Amino acid sequence: MRNPPSESASSNGFALxxxxxxxxxxxxxxxxxxxxxxxxxxxxxPPLQFDLLMKQLLFIGFNSLAVVLVSGFFTGMVLGVQGYxxxxxxxxxxxxxxxxxxxxxxxxxxxxxxxxxxxxIGASITAELSTxxxxxxxxxxxxxxxxxxxxxxxxxxxxCSFMLPxxxxxxxxxxxxxxxxxxxxxxxxxxxxxxLQVQNNLYVGSVLISLIKATSFGMAIxxxxxxxxxxxxTAGGAEGVGTATTGSAVISLITILVLDFVLNHILFNIxxxx
Amino acid sequence: xxxxxxxxxxxxxxxVLNGFDLEIPRGETLVIMGRSGCGKSVLLKIIAGLLAVDxxxxxxxxxEITKLKKKPxxxxxxxxxxxxxxAALFDSMSVAENIAFMLDQHTDLSQQEMRKIVDEKLKLVDxxxxxxxxxxxxxxxxxxxVGLARALAFNPEIIxxxxxxxxxxxxxxxxxxxxxxxxxxxLQVTSVVVTxxxxxxxxxxxxxxxxxxxxxLAYGTPEALINxxxxxxxxxxxxxxxxxxxxxxxPTLKTFTGRETQ
Numbered sequence: 001m002r003n004p005p006s007e008s009a010s011s012n013g014f015a016l017x018x019x020x021x022x023x024x025x026x027x028x029x030x031x032x033x034x035x036x037x038x039x040x041x042x043x044x045x046p047p048l049q050f051d052l053l054m055k056q057l058l059f060i061g062f063n064s065l066a067v068v069l070v071s072g073f074f075t076g077m078v079l080g081v082q083g084y085x086x087x088x089x090x091x092x093x094x095x096x097x098x099x100x101x102x103x104x105x106x107x108x109x110x111x112x113x114x115x116x117x118x119x120x121i122g123a124s125i126t127a128e129l130s131t132x133x134x135x136x137x138x139x140x141x142x143x144x145x146x147x148x149x150x151x152x153x154x155x156x157x158x159x160c161s162f163m164l165p166x167x168x169x170x171x172x173x174x175x176x177x178x179x180x181x182x183x184x185x186x187x188x189x190x191x192x193x194x195x196l197q198v199q200n201n202l203y204v205g206s207v208l209i210s211l212i213k214a215t216s217f218g219m220a221i222x223x224x225x226x227x228x229x230x231x232x233x234t235a236g237g238a239e240g241v242g243t244a245t246t247g248s249a250v251i252s253l254i255t256i257l258v259l260d261f262v263l264n265h266i267l268f269n270i271x272x273x274x
Numbered sequence: 275x276x277x278x279x280x281x282x283x284x285x286x287x288x289x290v291l292n293g294f295d296l297e298i299p300r301g302e303t304l305v306i307m308g309r310s311g312c313g314k315s316v317l318l319k320i321i322a323g324l325l326a327v328d329x330x331x332x333x334x335x336x337x338e339i340t341k342l343k344k345k346p347x348x349x350x351x352x353x354x355x356x357x358x359x360x361a362a363l364f365d366s367m368s369v370a371e372n373i374a375f376m377l378d379q380h381t382d383l384s385q386q387e388m389r390k391i392v393d394e395k396l397k398l399v400d401x402x403x404x405x406x407x408x409x410x411x412x413x414x415x416x417x418x419x420v421g422l423a424r425a426l427a428f429n430p431e432i433i434x435x436x437x438x439x440x441x442x443x444x445x446x447x448x449x450x451x452x453x454x455x456x457x458x459x460x461l462q463v464t465s466v467v468v469t470x471x472x473x474x475x476x477x478x479x480x481x482x483x484x485x486x487x488x489x490x491l492a493y494g495t496p497e498a499l500i501n502x503x504x505x506x507x508x509x510x511x512x513x514x515x516x517x518x519x520x521x522x523x524x525p526t527l528k529t530f531t532g533r534e535t536q
Contacts, residue, residue: 136362143322143356144376144428145348 032227035149039157039223042150049155056159060121064167067120071112072104072171076178079103083179084187096189097197100179105206109172111260113164114217118252122225125156126248129229130241136234148230157222164218165211172210205273213263220255224248275300275464276321276432281330282488283316290316292488294330298481303458303465305479307472307510312485314468315359318434321466322356323347334432352380355425359437361417363409369396369420370405376428395423398460399453415446422453426461433457435467439474451477472511484510 083099129152132138141148176198183189228248232240267273276298283291290313298304306314319325320332323339332339334350342350363372371378373395374388383391392405399419409417418438425433438454439447451474458465458478469475475482475496482499484491484507492499492507500511 135360135365136358137364139319139322139324140356140358140362140364142324143351143354144379145351146375146379147344147348 028231031231032223035153035227035230036223038149039153039226042147042154043158045150049151052151052155053158056155057163060117060156060159061163061166064117064120064163065170068113068116068167068171069174071116072109072174073178073181075108075112076100076104076175076180077182078178079108079175080179080182081186084183084189093187093189094193095197096183097179097194098201100183101176101198101201102206104172104175104179105202105210107260109175110164110168110210110214110217111256112175113168113171113214114221114256115253117160117164117167117218118221118224118256119249121160122221122252123245123249125222125225126229127241127245129226130232130236130244133230133232134234134236134238134241138230139234153222153226153230156226157219160218160222160225161215162218164221165214168210168214209267209273212267213260216259216263217256220259221252224252224255275302275335276466277331277333278317278321279331279333281317281320281332282328283313283320283325284328289488291320291327291330294485294489296483296490296493298464298466300464301462302481303454303467303478304481304483305467305469305475306483306485307468307470307475308485308491309510310470313488314470314485315436317485318356318436318466318468322354322434323351352376352428353431354434355428355430355432356434357418357421357425357436357438359440361409361421363417363420363424365409367408368405369407369409369412372409372420373424373427375424380428391427392423395426396420398426398457399423413446414442415449418442418446418450419453422457426457429461431463433463433465435465435469437469437471438467439469439471447471447474448477450474454478472513 079100080096083096084093087093087096087099129138132152138148138152141151180191180194183194184191225248228244228251232244236244276296278294278296281291281294282289294317296304306317308314316325320327321334323342327340330340335353337346337350339347339350363369364375367375370389370392373392377383377388377391389405396402396404399422401416401419401423404412404416404420409420412420435454439450442450454465454467455478457463465478467474467478479496481494482496483493484499486506492502492504494502499507502508
């Protein structure tokens with residue numbers, strides 16, 4: 001008859017499990033940063049393949065425009081309705097345009113765009129690269145003397161870094177317009193006053209914050225998407241592709257949230273931007 | 275031409291290659307055989323520079339490649355063509371774009387010149403009129419042929435074949451084997467073929483090595499291997515080799531029950 005495991009044995013097992021998980025997580029983070037460093041190094045190594053970059057810009061930018069505009073528009077509408085309803089009891093509902101524009105420009109514009117793109121583009125990058133990995137296409141690239149990081153990662157990284165701020169501008173305008181439509185049509189708010197308030201509360205610094213955040217989110221989405229695509233083992237098969245794709249979407253979202261907090265702290269608290 | 279010296283490779287606890295030595299002379303077609311998971315494909319990927327060794331050396335045309343940086347390694351790789359088990363064609367590109375990929379990446383050839391080379395290589399593998407098709411529109415055998423045409427595009431000195439007949443029907447297998455043999459005779463390249471298909475091995479190989487427990491169990495010409503009195507090797511050959519190969523008076527082969535060799 002076997003003795004039941006002692007308490008210290010089970011706590012040792014638990015400690016070992018935590019240690020292994022931590023070790024695995026740290027080694028993954030290390031590998032991801034190594035890939036990021038190699039990507040940045042390869043960006044500055046000529047030649048830059050413009051045809052590949054254009055293809056990614058088109059895929060990431062143009063094909064995501066509609067969904068980004070719709071998301072931005074409805075976010076702005078929700079903010080307009082919520083803002084008006086919350087501010088009215090204090091008789092400051094006239095500030096609803098300021099509430100909408102500041103929220104959308106500084107926070108929700110880049111954030112919503114990043115969320116949409118992490119699901120749409122980040123997951124798609126991982127699915128494409130991991131499929132290439134399991135079907136040995138990445139090995140084939142290497143055997144043919146082509147650096148896979150330069151050929152596959154660099155165009156996606158640059159396109160995401162450039163397209164996320166560009167799409168954020170569209171999403172921000174859509175958000176402000178959504179707020180306008182909501183408060184003017186539902187609450188009879190004065191449209192001219194809304195526009196004037198938006199103009200008075202939009203600063204270059206705010207737009208700069210928005211673009212810095214969006215660019216950082218774009219880099220994070222591409223880096224996570226490419227890393228998860230590359231890190232799958234060749235033997236992973238279809239199941240591995242599915243797991244990598246789901247993992248990529250989840251990690252992207254968490255990275256965006258953490259990065260947003262870090263950037264808010266640096267930009268507002270340390271650098272004192274408004 | 276290719277020299278492998280005391281190569282060791284482990285994956286976690288598993289020792290895949292355990293002090294492996296091998297010489298592949300220029301112009302020969304070496305078949306690497308062994309049971310599934312014995313490290314054949316690992317060895318091929320080490321020769322192609324896709325996997326790093328734990329210890330040991332791999333020499334190709336007088337250059338030790340295991341310690342090379344990416345740029346000089348890529349120069350060596352341009353002399354190597356590889357046919358992957360799944361053909362590994364780029365599914366976002368047409369057949370012509372797949373074959374012209376290396377030329378597009380590493381030369382300044384015009385589109386017309388590349389098209390001419392693509393047609394030439396497709397003719398070598400006996401395919402016509404498939405230039406604009408996508409890999410998904412091809413059969414398994416055609417994909418292997420296109421993979422081979424792509425491997426030949428840069429006029430390699432070495433061709434590596436990873437399980438070239440796996441997943442193909444017997445007729446297509448025979449065609450692929452004939453194609454490999456013909457190409458090696460026509461182009462005078464050095465070839466390394468990884469397979470556990472004994473029909474394919476005896477059909478294309480001029481030299482053979484049996485990989486067992488991380489080391490070469492036997493190495494030599496096909497005739498020498500058939501006459502080798504090693505039970506592990508003979509069991510492997512007996513269960514897979516074509517009948518005409520087995521009609522040899524080898525006492526070790528005869529000791530296995532269930533199949534008469536005379």
